[in-house]
Amino acid sequence: MASSSSRNISDLDPDVARRLFEEGATLVLLGVPQGTQLGLDCKSWQVGPRFRGVKMIPPGLHFLHYCSVNSPECGGQMGPKSGLFLTLKPREILLANWDHKTEDLDFSASKNEEEVNRIRANLRDLDPYLGPYPYEVMRKWVSLTDRLSEELAMNLQPLTGRICAFSDVIPEIEFRHTKDREDQPRNDTPCQNMKEGLERLPKMKQREGTELRFSVIPKKTYPPGATPAEITQFSMDLTYTLETVLEENHKQLPLNLLGELQFAFVCFLVGDVYEGFEHWKRLLALLCRSEEAMRKRKELYLGLIGVLYHQLGEIPPEFFVDIVSQSNFLTTTLQDFFQFATGPGMDTALRKRAEKFKAHVTKKFSWDFDVDLEDCTPVVVELPEGVSVD
Structure with a gap:
């Protein structure tokens, strides 16, 4: 993790720092590849070789997010961002291992009470490898999520438990066998325009369980039988x-x-x-x-x-x-x-x-909201010198 976080923690009031150390939760994230972009709430870092997790996390709702990265030999390119909301209790230890096959964090180890207790007993030895929570973003994070409860966040995020920047899509009609694909009509003539080309592409749908579960807003804005x-x-x-x-x-x-x-x-x-x-x-x-x-x-x-x-x-x-x-x-x-x-x-x-x-x-x-409602162009307003609206 970036060294700036270490400097920030030293700026904390000693009593606050001690309380966070004693009451704060700990994310132990093992095996995260060097170079991975990983963040908590509104702050992110590039993982270094000594990284093992994040400590002194204020109890409550947080958003853990990360991007896998290719090896330097393959260009070191970042993958799409994934994340999840999680709620941490005081002094809780949440353990996850990096799965290189899925390029994702596996939290199943947290269900192993014996393993979690072992980590807790050796937490002081692990401490030098844990980056402190970026306390400077806490106020911002709380202001952006003060109406978002743990239950609501869990109900809104996908059933898979992962929020992904790119949708996981699959064909609406899956052709599992070569014969199925061979039976489909072919059209080898060149496309005349982009619309025709798009129409020839296979129809896709989002993989079940990966959808964000937002409220559905009806397209009809009026009740049945309205005049x-x-x-x-x-x-x-x-x-x-x-x-x-x-x-x-x-x-x-x-x-x-x-x-x-x-x-x-x-x-x-x-x-x-x-x-x-x-x-x-x-x-x-x-x-x-x-x-x-x-x-x-x-x-x-x-x-x-x-x-x-x-x-x-x-x-x-x-x-x-x-x-x-x-x-x-x-x-x-x-x-x-x-x-x-x-x-x-x-x-x-x-x-x-x-x-x-x-x-x-x-x-x-610098927009004027008092112009004619039919005028859709933002209007720049010049405030008189010395006038404040704070």
């Missing part, structure tokens, strides 16, 4: 769709929807999972365009502002210009949110919090 006028109404105010999602996925704990929003964001930000970004966008659009729900679910929306405040703080302003603004997703979505949340009849506390958040986002991204 044309009601269809228009339900398409402008997505409260019906939001309530459907909450009823089917988070009936007992509606605020878990914010935890799902955080899960999707972390999968994208830390795990490099583009599907997480797409689901984050869909959830955000659903929440921001549900005017009636803002009146009924004040706590959900007060929480949403806090979640977004920390998430947008982790993204450079140019990110949305480069990736999203072809459809101006963030500007138009937040514009709708601010229009509804600061409108007549809205709860006073929510309205004030929304106005303050609007000022913050305006300053950070």
Whole structure:
């Protein structure tokens, strides 16, 4: 692990460092190849020859992520990132061995109580080979996951227990025998265009058990039997769709929807999972365009502002210009949110919090949310000198 982590731990308050040493959990990761990129939460390192794991980890929910690497003789290229959420208890030792065949961590050794006790008895001998938890990212990590419980994280991550940057796909129709493939019609004529070429490719599907288990957002935003006028109404105010999602996925704990929003964001930000970004966008659009729900679910929306405040703080302003603004997703979505949340009849506390958040986002991204809603082009605003919106 990088030497910077060792320097950071020395900057800790002695009492905090001692408490982390005594109460913190330990990840013992044996056999991880040198050069592997491995990280915990918002920090990653390149594994060195002495690496055996991470110590002094604050109890709670964490995201362990890693990329396998080829040998230097094969170019030393990084593989796709894999990761998993795990919850660590005080003084817990979680043991894993690197499986060179699957290029993955195997945690089955943690079920061997005798082996774990042996590690615990020799923990002081192992200590020089353990890197300290990057305490400087703890506050950031907590702010990005404070609504995400252990149970929710386990329910959202794939049944395989691994979150992968690239989907594991297989053909929809598997031809297990040569004869099956021979019986398929052949078309040896050249493709006339890309669309034709794509249509000739075998249809693929994601391997069962590897899918992220996000809430399904209905494509129809209106109830069965709705009149044309009601269809228009339900398409402008997505409260019906939001309530459907909450009823089917988070009936007992509606605020878990914010935890799902955080899960999707972390999968994208830390795990490099583009599907997480797409689901984050869909959830955000659903929440921001549900005017009636803002009146009924004040706590959900007060929480949403806090979640977004920390998430947008982790993204450079140019990110949305480069990736999203072809459809101006963030500007138009937040514009709708601010229009509804600061409108007549809205709860006073929510309205004030929304106005303050609007000022913050305006300053950070230099976007004007008060322009005509039909104008989808982000407008740069010049703040008068000396004016602060903090």
